[in-house]
Amino acid sequence: MSTSHFGLFAAVRPLSFLVAATAGFIASVPLAQANPHILVDVQTGRVLEHEEAFRKWYPASLTKLMTVYTVFDAIRAGQISLDTPIVISKRAAAQPAAKMYFKPGQKLTLDSALKILLVKSANDVAVAVAEAIGGTQEGFVNRMNGDALKLGMTDSHFVNPNGLPGKGQYTTARDLAVLTVALRRDFPQYASYFALEGFTTGQQNVPSLNMLIGRFAGADGMKTGFICASGFNQIGSATRNGRTLVSVVLGTDSLAARADATANLLQKGFTTQFSGNDTLGSLKPYGPGQDQVTDMTADICSAKGAKVRSETRDEVGRMKVHSPYILEMDHDPRFVFAGLIPGQDPQPAEQPEKMARGDTAGAIANVPVPMPRPTAF
Numbered sequence: 001m002s003t004s005h006f007g008l009f010a011a012v013r014p015l016s017f018l019v020a021a022t023a024g025f026i027a028s029v030p031l032a033q034a035n036p037h038i039l040v041d042v043q044t045g046r047v048l049e050h051e052e053a054f055r056k057w058y059p060a061s062l063t064k065l066m067t068v069y070t071v072f073d074a075i076r077a078g079q080i081s082l083d084t085p086i087v088i089s090k091r092a093a094a095q096p097a098a099k100m101y102f103k104p105g106q107k108l109t110l111d112s113a114l115k116i117l118l119v120k121s122a123n124d125v126a127v128a129v130a131e132a133i134g135g136t137q138e139g140f141v142n143r144m145n146g147d148a149l150k151l152g153m154t155d156s157h158f159v160n161p162n163g164l165p166g167k168g169q170y171t172t173a174r175d176l177a178v179l180t181v182a183l184r185r186d187f188p189q190y191a192s193y194f195a196l197e198g199f200t201t202g203q204q205n206v207p208s209l210n211m212l213i214g215r216f217a218g219a220d221g222m223k224t225g226f227i228c229a230s231g232f233n234q235i236g237s238a239t240r241n242g243r244t245l246v247s248v249v250l251g252t253d254s255l256a257a258r259a260d261a262t263a264n265l266l267q268k269g270f271t272t273q274f275s276g277n278d279t280l281g282s283l284k285p286y287g288p289g290q291d292q293v294t295d296m297t298a299d300i301c302s303a304k305g306a307k308v309r310s311e312t313r314d315e316v317g318r319m320k321v322h323s324p325y326i327l328e329m330d331h332d333p334r335f336v337f338a339g340l341i342p343g344q345d346p347q348p349a350e351q352p353e354k355m356a357r358g359d360t361a362g363a364i365a366n367v368p369v370p371m372p373r374p375t376a377f
Contacts, residue, residue: 038247040180059225
């Protein structure tokens with residue numbers, strides 16, 4: 001267990017619509033309500049801090065990091081390249097939001113697909129990529145699970161490539177840290193995909209859902225995820241002076257809370273001396289929740305959860321983050337192209353998507369932050 005929480009996982013209070021000016025601002029939550037988290041040094045694999053790291057959790061769109069690892073492995077094997085066209089099938093187009101609303105038969109390159117997966121977390125694109133590599137979604141998922149076992153993710157199982165709710169889909173904070181470290185170590189040539197500030201299709205600009213990118217010193221990844229059963233999750237990474245840390249934060253109650261918790265944990269990693277010599281490989285299973293997947297639905301997708309999220313936005317709907325380590329972006333976001341291969345029917349404008357109850361539109365600093373959706377990010 002960690003020796004100090006630093007109040008990382010409490011509900012965010014309405015102090016300011018941008019960044020609170022004091023570090024001693026969030027009260028700790030009771031242990032029974034503590035959220036799983038882990039902090040790891042990438043170069044050494046040393047675990048700096050952890051709590052409930054072996055509690056089974058729904059991965060939500062953090063699943064897409066496993067999808068991307070399997071894609072990178074297929075590229076390494078020569079099966080596919082970044083220029084390979086990815087065709088949207090009927091099955092892919094039928095996936096729930098968040099999605100790109102591409103039509104069956106439309107094509108984009110794998111390069112564009114990866115950018116869309118990691119910035120927007122589009123479920124339709126995830127299925128199209130899976131089918132392109134695995135032949136079928138099921139074939140690709142088998143490869144995902146095989147890759148997970150090879151990496152030592154002993155408490156994870158995936159049933160789809162996008163993280164939509166499904167029986168038998170689960171992971172742990174420890175396993176997600178194993179995956180994230182592997183992505184950083186095994187495929188450094190693709191690190192830039194995880195640090196994108198946004199992409200443009202030529203018709204719309206889509207900012208990253210990771211509120212640390214461009215706002216936290218050294219932030220360079222990795223992924224966010226949300227479904228009702230998992231709460232708001234974030235895997236963060238940052239590099240300073242050649243040292244890279246990754247953090248996994250699961251089960252927070254809002255977009256703002258997961259950003260605050262991630263920033264505070266990473267900052268603590270860069271500024272604190274830690275005792276203990278556990279690594280991801282040597283850390284032994286412990287704690288509750290190893291036999292049953294935790295379900296946060298009653299706390300998240302409820303009147304209680306909606307009230308908490310309403311308190312994380314100001315009167316004009318902007319996101320209120322409290323971590324003093326998340327700064328206002330000092331430049332307009334840089335959007336890279338990610339869209340259909342030219343010459344096809346125009347991409348449809350994004351359709352209205354069902355939002356999680358009780359949430360309103362908002363932004364952090366000068367970049368819009370989409371509302372939480374029940375099947376996405």
